[in-house]
Amino acid sequence: xxxxxxxxxxxxxxxxxxxxxxxxxxxxxxxxxxxxxxxxxxxxxxxxxxxxxxxxxxxxxxxxxxxxxxxxxxxxxxxxxxxxxxxxxxxxxxxxxxxxxxxxxxxxxxxxxxxxxxxxxxxxxxxxxxxxxxxxxxxxxxxxxxxxxxxxxxxxxxxxxxxxxxxxxxxxxxxxxxxxxxxxxxxxxxxxxxxxxxxxxxxxxxxxxxxxxxxxxxxxxxxxxxxxxxxxxxxxxxxxxxxxxxxxxxxxxxxxxxxxxxxxxxxxxxxxxxxxxxxxxxxxxxxxxxxxxxxxxxxxxxxxxxxxxxxxxxxxxxxxxxxxxxxxxxxxxxxxxxxxxxxxxxxxxxxxxxxxxxxxxxxxxxxxxxxxxxxxxxxxxxxxxxxxxxxxxxxxxxxxxxxxxxxxxxxxxxxxxxxxxxxxxxxxxxxxxxxxxxx
Ligand SMILES: [Zn+2]
Numbered sequence: 435x436x437x438x439x440x441x442x443x444x445x446x447x448x449x450x451x452x453x454x455x456x457x458x459x460x461x462x463x464x465x466x467x468x469x470x471x472x473x474x475x476x477x478x479x480x481x482x483x484x485x486x487x488x489x490x491x492x493x494x495x496x497x498x499x500x501x502x503x504x505x506x507x508x509x510x511x512x513x514x515x516x517x518x519x520x521x522x523x524x525x526x527x528x529x530x531x532x533x534x535x536x537x538x539x540x541x542x543x544x545x546x547x548x549x550x551x552x553x554x555x556x557x558x559x560x561x562x563x564x565x566x567x568x569x570x571x572x573x574x575x576x577x578x579x580x581x582x583x584x585x586x587x588x589x590x591x592x593x594x595x596x597x598x599x600x601x602x603x604x605x606x607x608x609x610x611x612x613x614x615x616x617x618x619x620x621x622x623x624x625x626x627x628x629x630x631x632x633x634x635x636x637x638x639x640x641x642x643x644x645x646x647x648x649x650x651x652x653x654x655x656x657x658x659x660x661x662x663x664x665x666x667x668x669x670x671x672x673x674x675x676x677x678x679x680x681x682x683x684x685x686x687x688x689x690x691x692x693x694x695x696x697x698x699x700x701x702x703x704x705x706x707x708x709x710x711x712x713x714x715x716x717x718x719x720x721x722x723x724x725x726x727x728x729x730x731x732x733x734x735x736x737x738x739x740x741x742x743x744x745x746x747x748x749x750x751x752x753x754x755x756x757x758x759x760x761x762x763x764x765x766x767x768x769x770x771x772x773x774x775x776x777x778x779x780x781x782x783x784x785x786x787x788x789x790x791x792x793x794x795x796x797x798x799x800x801x802x803x804x805x806x807x808x809x810x811x812x813x814x815x816x817x818x819x820x821x822x823x824x825x826x827x828x829x830x831x832x833x834x835x836x837x838x839x840x841x842x843x844x845x846x847x848x849x850x851x852x853x854x855x856x857x858x859x860x861x862x863x864x865x866x867x868x869x870x871x872x873x
Contacts, residue, residue: 470820473829478569479815480518480837482579482603482711482793483654483676485800487521490544492755497548497556503762505798505811508555511574514815517837518565518575520675521545522800523601527584527610529752535592538585542578542599549576560600562845579652579675582608583615583640590643602844603650603675606633606640606660609687614640615664616657618686632656632663645669648851650844653677653697654713654795655687662696670850671701671708671843676795678718678779679786685718691786698787705846709839710787711795712779716804719779720771723804727768734764758802765804773808777821780835789831793840794818 468476484506489495497508506519523541530537549558557568559575568575578599580586583606586593596604609619611626614637620626629637641664644651651668653661654677665672674697680688689697689710698707716723738757745752783792798812808817819832827835 468829470823471816473823473832474816474819474836475515476829477515477819477833477836478517478566478838478841479515480520480565480793480840481516481796481798481812481815482520482673482840483522483581483713483795483800484519484798485522485524485581486798487523487541487544489799490548491540497552501811503803505796505803505805507811508552508574510811510813512555513813514811516574516812516815517569518559518577520577520579520603522581522675523578523585524581524608524800525585526754527582527608529754534585534587538580538596539599542596542601545576545578546600558600560602561848562841565841565844577602579603579605579650581605581675582610582612582655584608584610584612586640588613588636590639593640593643593649594647597647597649601649603652603673604644605652605654605675606637606656606664608655611657616660617655618657619655621657621659621686628657629660632659632661633667637663638667641668645847646851646854648848650847658690658693661689661693665696665700668700669702669854670847671705672697673708673840673843674710674795676711676713676797678713678715679782681786682775682779682782683717683719683721683724685724688718694783694787694791698791701846702850706842707788707791709791709793709843710783711793711840712776712783713801714776714794714796714798714805714809715801716765716768716771716775716806717801719775719806723768723771727765730764730767734761737764762802762804765802768804770805770807773806773817773821776806776809776818777825780818780822781825784827784831784835789827789834790839790842792835794836 486506489504499507501507523538525534525537546558549556555573556576557573559565559568559577565575578601580596580601583604606615607617609617611617611620611628614634616628616632641651645668651664651672652675653664653672654674678688680690694710697710701707717727737760741756742752780792808814822832
């Protein structure tokens with residue numbers, strides 16, 4: 435939630451009454467049914483992936499600005515009743531080779547600068563309780579997740595410092611394998627070195643240390659083998675911060691039904707299981723869209739390469755904003771899939787893994803605006819609740835999907851961390867930072 439808005443003020447008072455009404459829904463005398471709008475406003479909506487920090491740094495975009503082609507700002511967050519956003523700290527591995535940590539820190543700083551500029555509407559938090567407190571104060575909770583394990587530069591001490599700065603999840607890889615974990619993005623590329631079993635010994639240490647710190651282990655983007663290896667060794671439930679279902683759209687980065695079930699089952703002996711947060715990118719939702727995009731790919735890649743070559747010839751930096759514009763133009767040539775495809779993925783994961791194991795990870799500002807019809811920004815999030823209720827999802831289920839499930843997993847991850855810290859095993863610190871991984 436992003437501001438002390440009148441309707442929210444009313445909601446704040448009205449919530450107990452709504453919850454009460456919900457409890458008595460089955461009572462024959464009860465006529466009170468919550469509207470989708472009321473259900474959405476009563477939910478603590480948590481989105482686990484937005485790439486807006488690239489805009490903060492590269493475009494000097496401010497969350498108070500109009501959207502200007504993006505999908506997330508203060509106004510859209512308020513309209514969409516967005517209660518918490520995990521901003522993605524993503525470092526382009528090609529562009530920032532040799533400077534991963536530096537770029538990571540700049541992106542982290544950019545998120546904190548936004549909070550500093552909008553203290554009345556944003557609250558930087560790093561715990562589940564912090565999310566809830568910010569929500570009660572009618573501010574949007576701001577969190578961070580690192581996208582791509584290359585950001586730690588093979589250093590557990592760096593990982594620990596990112597945690598200290600507030601980073602609360604990390605995808606083990608982005609589309610690039612990093613030497614200790616493999617990515618679905620290059621797993622079939624024989625020229626890229628891969629691990630034998632999905633994670634090296636160092637990779638296992640990273641997962642253990644994330645468990646010990648209380649940083650959520652995010653398996654979005656990893657190869658299937660890395661996924662299963664991670665689940666086997668993680669002491670806490672895992673999340674997929676922005677991944678959809680492979681059964682409905684055959685992208686290597688989407689999750690098979692078996693993987694969906696595994697996320698729900700794993701996490702330790704007393705775990706309630708992890709959560710898969712559905713990615714809104716049309717190319718991960720709709721097979722038709724994906725096929726059409728694939729057909730355009732050769733032509734698009736050629737145009738992108740031409741831009742890069744030109745910059746190189748002129749001794750200028752690669753114009754990523756122009757490349758993004760170009761990709762957007764290509765995307766616009768393909769008809770947008772209907773909103774129902776997004777709901778299909780949520781529905782599918784709820785049926786396969788369980789309604790306690792699905793949520794939303796929009797990928798706003800990271801997918802060149804290629805979103806299903808009707809979803810143009812965070813302001814359109816209520817349409818998801820409306821569509822879920824039209825399919826028979828209860829108010830309670832909607833609240834779980836919109837954020838409750840993620841909050842449960844986050845809580846469990848932090849609880850596991852407390853237990854591991856009490857074990858006081860110095861295993862990781864003994865090995866680091868002097869033992870570098872084999873390259
Ligand atoms: Zn991603």
